[in-house]
Amino acid sequence: MGEGRKIWRCARCDRELVAKKTIFTYMGLTLAHEVEACPGCGKVFVSREMAEGKMAETEQQLEDK
Amino acid sequence: MKPEDARQHTDRCFRGEPATCSFACPFRMDIRSFLDRVARGRWPAAYRVLRDAVIFPVVVSALCDQPCRSACQRTLLGDEALEIRELEVACLRNVKERKPERYVIPPKKERVAVVGAGPSGLSCALALAQKRFGVTVLEREKGWGGRLLEHPRFTEFDEDIGLQFSALEVEFRFGTVVSDLAQLSEFDAVYIATGAGGNAFGLEASWDDQLYSTEQPRVFLGGELCGSSVMEALAAGREASLSIEVFLQTGKAAATFGRFPREYRGHILPHEGVPPAPAVRPADPSGYSGEEARAEAARCMQCDCNICMEACEMLRLFRKDPHKIAVEVYTDTHVNAPFSSHTITRQVYSCNVCGYCGGVCPVGVDIGPLMQLSRRVRLSAGVHPAALHDFWLREMDFAVSEGAFSSPPAGQEACAYAFYPGCQLGASNPGHVLRSWDFLAARHDAGVMLGCCGAPAYWAGDEERLRANIEGIRRTWAGMGRPVLVCACATCRTVLAGFLPEIRTVSLYELLADAEEVRPVRRWPEAAVFDPCAARGGDRMEAAVRALVSRSGTVCVEPGEKNRCCGHGGHIYLANPGLYGEIVQNRTEADPRPYVVYCANCREVFASQGKECAHILDLAFDLPARDPVPGLDEKRANILAVKKELMKKMTGADFEPEAREWDALTLVIDEALRRNLDRKLISGNDIKEAIWRAESAGDKFLDPETGASLCSMVKEVITYWVEYRGSGAGAYEILDAYSHRMRFGREE
Ligand SMILES: [Zn+2]
Numbered sequence: 001m002g003e004g005r006k007i008w009r010c011a012r013c014d015r016e017l018v019a020k021k022t023i024f025t026y027m028g029l030t031l032a033h034e035v036e037a038c039p040g041c042g043k044v045f046v047s048r049e050m051a052e053g054k055m056a057e058t059e060q061q062l063e064d065k
Numbered sequence: 066m067k068p069e070d071a072r073q074h075t076d077r078c079f080r081g082e083p084a085t086c087s088f089a090c091p092f093r094m095d096i097r098s099f100l101d102r103v104a105r106g107r108w109p110a111a112y113r114v115l116r117d118a119v120i121f122p123v124v125v126s127a128l129c130d131q132p133c134r135s136a137c138q139r140t141l142l143g144d145e146a147l148e149i150r151e152l153e154v155a156c157l158r159n160v161k162e163r164k165p166e167r168y169v170i171p172p173k174k175e176r177v178a179v180v181g182a183g184p185s186g187l188s189c190a191l192a193l194a195q196k197r198f199g200v201t202v203l204e205r206e207k208g209w210g211g212r213l214l215e216h217p218r219f220t221e222f223d224e225d226i227g228l229q230f231s232a233l234e235v236e237f238r239f240g241t242v243v244s245d246l247a248q249l250s251e252f253d254a255v256y257i258a259t260g261a262g263g264n265a266f267g268l269e270a271s272w273d274d275q276l277y278s279t280e281q282p283r284v285f286l287g288g289e290l291c292g293s294s295v296m297e298a299l300a301a302g303r304e305a306s307l308s309i310e311v312f313l314q315t316g317k318a319a320a321t322f323g324r325f326p327r328e329y330r331g332h333i334l335p336h337e338g339v340p341p342a343p344a345v346r347p348a349d350p351s352g353y354s355g356e357e358a359r360a361e362a363a364r365c366m367q368c369d370c371n372i373c374m375e376a377c378e379m380l381r382l383f384r385k386d387p388h389k390i391a392v393e394v395y396t397d398t399h400v401n402a403p404f405s406s407h408t409i410t411r412q413v414y415s416c417n418v419c420g421y422c423g424g425v426c427p428v429g430v431d432i433g434p435l436m437q438l439s440r441r442v443r444l445s446a447g448v449h450p451a452a453l454h455d456f457w458l459r460e461m462d463f464a465v466s467e468g469a470f471s472s473p474p475a476g477q478e479a480c481a482y483a484f485y486p487g488c489q490l491g492a493s494n495p496g497h498v499l500r501s502w503d504f505l506a507a508r509h510d511a512g513v514m515l516g517c518c519g520a521p522a523y524w525a526g527d528e529e530r531l532r533a534n535i536e537g538i539r540r541t542w543a544g545m546g547r548p549v550l551v552c553a554c555a556t557c558r559t560v561l562a563g564f565l566p567e568i569r570t571v572s573l574y575e576l577l578a579d580a581e582e583v584r585p586v587r588r589w590p591e592a593a594v595f596d597p598c599a600a601r602g603g604d605r606m607e608a609a610v611r612a613l614v615s616r617s618g619t620v621c622v623e624p625g626e627k628n629r630c631c632g633h634g635g636h637i638y639l640a641n642p643g644l645y646g647e648i649v650q651n652r653t654e655a656d657p658r659p660y661v662v663y664c665a666n667c668r669e670v671f672a673s674q675g676k677e678c679a680h681i682l683d684l685a686f687d688l689p690a691r692d693p694v695p696g697l698d699e700k701r702a703n704i705l706a707v708k709k710e711l712m713k714k715m716t717g718a719d720f721e722p723e724a725r726e727w728d729a730l731t732l733v734i735d736e737a738l739r740r741n742l743d744r745k746l747i748s749g750n751d752i753k754e755a756i757w758r759a760e761s762a763g764d765k766f767l768d769p770e771t772g773a774s775l776c777s778m779v780k781e782v783i784t785y786w787v788e789y790r791g792s793g794a795g796a797y798e799i800l801d802a803y804s805h806r807m808r809f810g811r812e813e
Contacts, residue, residue: 006773008766017766023810027450035809044809045766046777046786051805059806063450064411 013040020044024055027062066442071395074435075387077428084368085331086149089136091300092125094118096133096149097369103152103362106355112160115153116229120188120299123225126153127218129296138368142336145344147365148353155358165232172197172234175313178252179203180243183211184295185288186258187226188302189309194233196310201236201252203243211260212295246284254309258288258302265290275327277305278318285309285318332427334368373422373432378648379641380422380432383412387430394439413439414453414640417648418524419598419630436635440526452806453640454525455782456746460700464488464517465534467723468704471541472715473512479546480512485561485570487554488517489665491707492700497553497665498707500686501573505551508580512545513711514538515704518557519564524636535564542568551576553682555599555606555664556634574663577685578609578616585613585684591620593656595671595678597664598630610663610681617684622658629655633666639746649674669694696739697748727757731796738799747785747802754778755787756797773800784808 009016017036022044024031036045046055086096095114102111112122119125129150137146157163175198179190182204194200202209213222246266249255256277257266265272269291271280277287287305288298312318345361347353353361373387374380385393393409416436423431443449468488473480484498484505491498498515505511516538522531538561542548552558553573561568577583594614596607607627614621632638632649649670659677661684662668671678672693682688695703709720730753734742739749759765759776766775771790778785788801 006768006771006775008768008775011765011767011774012763024807025810026807028448031807043764043766045775046784046805046809048786048801048803051786051803055805055807059452063453 008036008045010038010040010043012043013038015040017045026059027065029062029065031058066395068392068395071391071435071438072388074432074438075391075430078370078387078426078430079332079428080370080386081388082369083325083331085136085138085333086133086147086368088325088329088331089132090118091132091296092118092120092303093300094133096147097365097367099156100147100152100362100365101367103156104359104365106359108156108160108355109162111156112163115156116163116165119153120191120303121184121222121225121229122153122157124184124213124222125296125299126150126157127221128216129153130294136330138333138336138366139342139364141333142339142341144341144364148344148361151347151353152358152362155353155355158352159355159358163228165229167232168195168197170197172199173313175199175253176201176251177254177256177309177313178249179256179258180249181211181258181260181263181288181290182206182209182237182239183258183260183288183298184213185290185293185298185302185305186211186256188299189256189258189287189306190235190302191229191233192303192306193309194230194235196306198310198313200234201238203238203241203249205240205242207239209237209239212289246281253283254313255284256302256305256309257284257286257290258298259290261289261292263290273318275320276308276318277301278308278312282317283312285312332370334370334427335372336366336368339366370427372425372427373430376425377422377432378651379412379415379417379637379644382415382644383409385409385412387432387435390432391435394435397439397443409439410443410450411641412436413443414450414635415637415644417598417630417632417634417637419628419634420601421598421626421629424601424628433635437523437526440524441528442526444526445528449526450640451782454521454527454636456639457521457636458525458527458530461488461517461519461521461530461534463701464492464515464704465537468701468708469516470708470712470720471512471514471516471545472712473545473548474506474510475715475717477510477512480510480548481546482509482511483542483545483548483550484511484513484573485518485550485552485557486513486515486573487552487557487665488704490553491515492704493665493669493695494680494682494688495703495707495710496686496688497680497682499710500688501553501682502711504577504580504583504686505573509551509576511551512548513715514541514545514550515708515711516541518554518560520556520560521636523560524634531564539565539568553663553665555597555603556666558603558606559599572603572606572609574609574613574681575605577681578612583613583616583685585617585681586687587618588679588684589619589659589677591622592659592661592679593622593624595624595631595652595656595660595662595667596628597662597667598628598634599664601628606663610661613681613685614661619661619684621661622656624656626655631662631664631667631670633670696743697746698750701748701750725754726761727753729795730757733792733796733798735799738801742802745802745804747804751778751780751785752787752789752799752802755785756789759787779808782806 018039020037022035099114116122134146179186179202182202190200190202268279272286277285287301308318342364397409413436418433486498519531519534549569552570611621638645653674653676663681668680705722712720755778775788783804785804789797792798
């Protein structure tokens, strides 16, 4: 899969990503979580580890609610 | 939604009902519970079950003629019935504390006279005193016991009776003869239990044997006076007490004895695979030791139906019986109530809706429709987990739009037959559709209807999408002159039968079997037929497939269990991957021989496990083995290829699929990664679209070090991420892709 650890930059703003509290919604519920995002345009970055790990776990919990 | 909307699906389920032995017991004792507690050596708990049921346990354990034993289902296996009375004796011997409980409820003002201190009078008096009615027992003899007095063990009985009354306030007037009911005018109710041949005060003719009532509203009769045995008289005393209680509360005697009529005998269960268990004999002739009693009680099979919960992996996993499922389906879908629990969501979406439970259930209770009810109600309320069915709904949309094509045979306006292959057959193997159509065109002058029956919408609980699709099928079918639809997929047939009963269907396999010129090839010396779940009840279709297999010279072996779902049904793959895997494995390993299947989904499931299998059409048309499981993109391409070829044949037109901007992109993708993404249900089409959008808008992340890009595409239900690298003009090397169901805001 993806090779090595990448340092992502926003292609549009050409800026490094910073930690940012971001709102996530699922199954009618809203959660706030700190993730990396572009400080310029706010574009949010979700890694595979997060999508298939913590997020998938939370998704399942919310589906079961 | 009302509770009965859910409950009506499980009303007939008799799980939790008393066992046959309890229905035979005059006291309706919960013999299962008693034996379970004895088997576990829980003597005080066993004693409470016994005493609460039989009132005077010493008397009953000495005198009961055990009608329960003739209803014991052990005897159906050739074993002796459980030694209930001996176990009752052992229980009395082993329990240390037998003092009755005190009833800490306030006394009631109503007073009841009981005439006669025999078994029936005593049990009635005891039951009413436990409810704190004022009870007076009038007895012409010098003490209680009635007919029990004659028994050689009366001293023990006397002690037992004394013990049971020791915690209660009851007035006994011995040596008192009642010759006229007018003597009892101070009482609110009277129970006459004067024994065999006793005084009935002229009320026997008006006696109601269910309610124990008479023409005199406050007077009740029962026991040996009415022809009962001693055991029945004991039981009748307490039953009469319930009737008297209702009378005292409402002024009218009415039935309260549960929901079972007296004639009801309970259900006999199959007890398949239960080993025999000979009765335990006590080493000491005086009775069982504690250990012996436990061993004997352990022979009880705890007769209660759990057939569906044993047979179905899903029901086994969640361990809820049908009644509980119905209750939870109601509370779960009751979204606005404070009691909404959503405890059953995962289970609802884990059901294959295959009907197997209904097939094994002695009374035909099918859980699938209940789960479907829940899915529909949740979707229409907007509280469904859309991500669990999104993929298949999108594939359905593709099949009924870009993939759809219908036409009568070339040059005709209408046709008597039209081939309805379903969405999966061509997607899985174009040859299956094309060769079948050649056959049908030559032999039945058939047209064709390519599309999807709507099963994905049905399984998603998406009624609106299902109805719209059904209407589309109806219009197309009517426009083709209402042909008989020749179905290759049993699920299509089931859906059409359910929602379009005006359409006549026939199975493709029946037409193939009827055609002598069809000579299926012999691929193996013997093979097991794996009937799809949706073929349940389709006897002619099943027979046709067997005829074709036999015609090939292959010995056709019957599967151990018929019409089990391969795992695909209900689209549970995302809802419960672990359960899906277990089901797939169980079906794959059910028979060591190669499988002959006649459902495209079954074939893919087994082929993906490396199981030797063939679709009956592979054998019928001697089709070469292909890539066992086409990828997601290949399936869509197959659907379009079939459409293109049939359109050319039937209309002469050249079908050009609608081109999208991202179609021109070329993906370079490692085969292992592609298979992995297929498993995650991320298609090359989605990846292309995501890259195209990101590149067009410059909206992506970059890693200057490696030259890699990362983009996301937010779709209605799923958000996709693709990591890639440019690899020449319009070509992209895919490094990774993943998805999630949550939506994110840009920032707080
Ligand atoms: Zn930016």
